[in-house]
Amino acid sequence: MTIEQIYEIADNRGIAIYAFPMLELRAISLRGGHIAIDRSKFTSDTEYKCALAHEIGHCVTDSFYNLHTSVSVKELNERQADRFAAELLVPFAELRRAFNRGILFNRILARMFDVTLEFINMVLELFEYELLSAARARQTAHAATEIAINNLLEFIRSQAPARTG
Numbered sequence: 102m103t104i105e106q107i108y109e110i111a112d113n114r115g116i117a118i119y120a121f122p123m124l125e126l127r128a129i130s131l132r133g134g135h136i137a138i139d140r141s142k143f144t145s146d147t148e149y150k151c152a153l154a155h156e157i158g159h160c161v162t163d164s165f166y167n168l169h170t171s172v173s174v175k176e177l178n179e180r181q182a183d184r185f186a187a188e189l190l191v192p193f194a195e196l197r198r199a200f201n202r203g204i205l206f207n208r209i210l211a212r213m214f215d216v217t218l219e220f221i222n223m224v225l226e227l228f229e230y231e232l233l234s235a236a237r238a239r240q241t242a243h244a245a246t247e248i249a250i251n252n253l254l255e256f257i258r259s260q261a262p263a264r265t266g
Contacts, residue, residue: 102189102190102215103150104150104153107150107153107154107157110157110189111136111153111157111160114134114160114161115134116134116136116157116160117135118136118138118153119136119138120138120139120140121137121138122139122141123137123142126139126142127139127142127143128142128152128155128156129156130157130159130160130165130182132165134160135160136156136159136160138153138156145217147215147216147217148217150190150215150216151190151216151217151220154186154189154190155182155183155185156182157186158181158182158183158184158185158186158189159178162178162181162182162184162185164177164178164179164181164182165178166178180227183223184227186220187220187223187224187227187228190214190215190216190220190224191214191221191224193228195214196210196224199213207221207225210225
């Protein structure tokens, strides 16, 4: 997904993005669909894109907090914004297909989805349960197929007429 496509998603959701120089922060989201982001604080377009998707996640999921918010609520809100960004930039179905094709190295996955290594690590942590569940489901389906074939072969053998010589 390109930066332009992300801008379009924000625009379609009524989220305004402002280029805004900041002293310490790189980006901040405000209720009402406003994002201020300082592009000069990012070392690459990929890093900028990942941060922008995360900030849009705050707006879309209404995951905001302030200085007085408890740490646990802050973490939950950050996780919700991360989840939105992960699903936007690294859709689970595509990630699962990559895993099924044997693409398991984080650096290759990051390049494949055009995200930072830090971002793909976060995505893998978020999707860990789903990836493990998909792998287990595949193993279970394989085992069930094997059992069904063995049962069918056993049935066929038991039904075969006895040959006389």
